[in-house]
Amino acid sequence: MDGLLTVADFEAPAAEALDPVHYDYFAGGARDEITVRANTSAFARIRLRPRVLRGRGTPRLATTVLGQPASMPVLLAPTAFHRLAHPEAERATARAAARAGTVLVAAMLSTVAIEDIAAEARKVAADPVLWFQLYLQRDMGFTEAVVRRAEAAGVRALVVTADSPALGHHERNDRNGFHDLPPGMRCENLRELRADEPGHVRQVDLSPDLSWAHVARLRALTDLPILLKGVLHPEDARIAADEGVDGIVVSNHGGRQLDTALASVEALPAVVDAVAGRLPVLLDGGIRRGTDVVKALAYGACAVAVGRPVVWGLTVGGEDGVTRVLDILRDETAHTLMLCGCGTPAEVSRDLVLAGPPC
Ligand SMILES: Cc1cc2nc3c(=O)[nH]c(=O)nc-3n(C[C@H](O)[C@H](O)[C@H](O)COP(=O)(O)O)c2cc1C
Numbered sequence: 001m002d003g004l005l006t007v008a009d010f011e012a013p014a015a016e017a018l019d020p021v022h023y024d025y026f027a028g029g030a031r032d033e034i035t036v037r038a039n040t041s042a043f044a045r046i047r048l049r050p051r052v053l054r055g056r057g058t059p060r061l062a063t064t065v066l067g068q069p070a071s072m073p074v075l076l077a078p079t080a081f082h083r084l085a086h087p088e089a090e091r092a093t094a095r096a097a098a099r100a101g102t103v104l105v106a107a108m109l110s111t112v113a114i115e116d117i118a119a120e121a122r123k124v125a126a127d128p129v130l131w132f133q134l135y136l137q138r139d140m141g142f143t144e145a146v147v148r149r150a151e152a153a154g155v156r157a158l159v160v161t162a163d164s165p166a167l168g169h170h171e172r173n174d175r176n177g178f179h180d181l182p183p184g185m186r187c188e189n190l191r192e193l194r195a196d197e198p199g200h201v202r203q204v205d206l207s208p209d210l211s212w213a214h215v216a217r218l219r220a221l222t223d224l225p226i227l228l229k230g231v232l233h234p235e236d237a238r239i240a241a242d243e244g245v246d247g248i249v250v251s252n253h254g255g256r257q258l259d260t261a262l263a264s265v266e267a268l269p270a271v272v273d274a275v276a277g278r279l280p281v282l283l284d285g286g287i288r289r290g291t292d293v294v295k296a297l298a299y300g301a302c303a304v305a306v307g308r309p310v311v312w313g314l315t316v317g318g319e320d321g322v323t324r325v326l327d328i329l330r331d332e333t334a335h336t337l338m339l340c341g342c343g344t345p346a347e348v349s350r351d352l353v354l355a356g357p358p359c
Pocket residue numbers: 025026027039077078079080107108109133161229251252253254255256284285286287305306307308309311
């Protein structure tokens with residue numbers, strides 16, 4: 001990993017190491033992948049307008065997200081199927097996140113059970129912060145069973161993915177005939193718990209029938225904080241606040257659901273304004289540089305999350321690869337804060353960014 005200086009540097013060696021079909025699954029997005037590209041190009045169009053001579057010293061990155069500690073305002077977004085990337089799969093990712101002292105949002109469609117992810121994180125940190133991404137299942141009995149497993153594993157928030165009334169249409173997967181995990185890999189959190197079907201693993205149920213009523217039912221069955229992931233419209237953010245949701249993740253699922261949806265950072269300011277401080281707002285999609293992190297903070301996000309860069313790090317170097325990717329983002333974020341005249345993430349304000357034509 002010696003020559004890998006930037007987060008972007010990890011993609012080519014990951015592509016080299018992966019089965020091309022699996023590389024396409026990780027890298028790809030919906031339809032023409034216009035939104036995949038927009039997520040990164042939108043950050044490039046935003047210009048920073050730094051402050052000088054403020055004497056803030058070396059930046060301190062530690063922060064809290066929903067009152068929970070994170071060593072930096074950069075979290076690990078939920079991404080499915082880590083076994084395709086590395087034999088240690090989510091175990092390696094969990095150790096790297098815990099060692100980095102930041103939040104891992106474990107995917108419901110992980111290839112390691114949530115109990116084992118939590119145990120692994122605890123091997124390297126006394127009190128790791130683990131959240132669990134949930135696709136609400138219409139079978140609320142099964143949803144509840146999964147939530148109880150997450151609670152028992154010590155998960156500290158649920159991240160409900162709201163942007164997936166159906167699978168995104170990934171033409172790379174269609175061309176490659178990739179529709180199932182290879183033999184021996186399973187979504188361990190979807191195991192049937194009924195005694196009459198031992199070992200059976202369910203298919204995830206993504207449904208257009210889901211509505212705010214399901215969120216209300218989830219709200220009634222757990223005391224865990226609930227974040228809603230995949231919000232782009234300010235009106236939905238306002239409804240989420242009214243419905244007792246605890247946080248919002250502005251996201252277009254890394255461009256993997258609705259193609260030509262706006263870039264997540266384009267959606268951010270209106271969402272932040274709509275919730276008017278009632279809820280913390282996070283963002284994912286296209287974060288590749290410390291400057292991207294600071295731009296999202298400037299528009300009012302309290303933290304960001306990264307998806308593909310973690311997968312590339314995992315592929316290239318297992319736990320150490322993920323650690324390296326997180327270290328790069330940490331160093332770049334600290335350096336950017338310093339150059340902007342900020343001593344902490346909380347000091348980043350909207351006047352530090354100007355949206356406009358490409359530079
Ligand atoms: C390979 C892959 C798998 C993903 N799996 C999930 C998932 O299971 N649940 C979910 O809510 N989001 C999932 N996402 C979306 C991420 O949580 C996140 O929104 C996105 O990756 C952020 O964009 P980035 O990859 O540009 O950082 C996945 C993304 C990728 C790339």
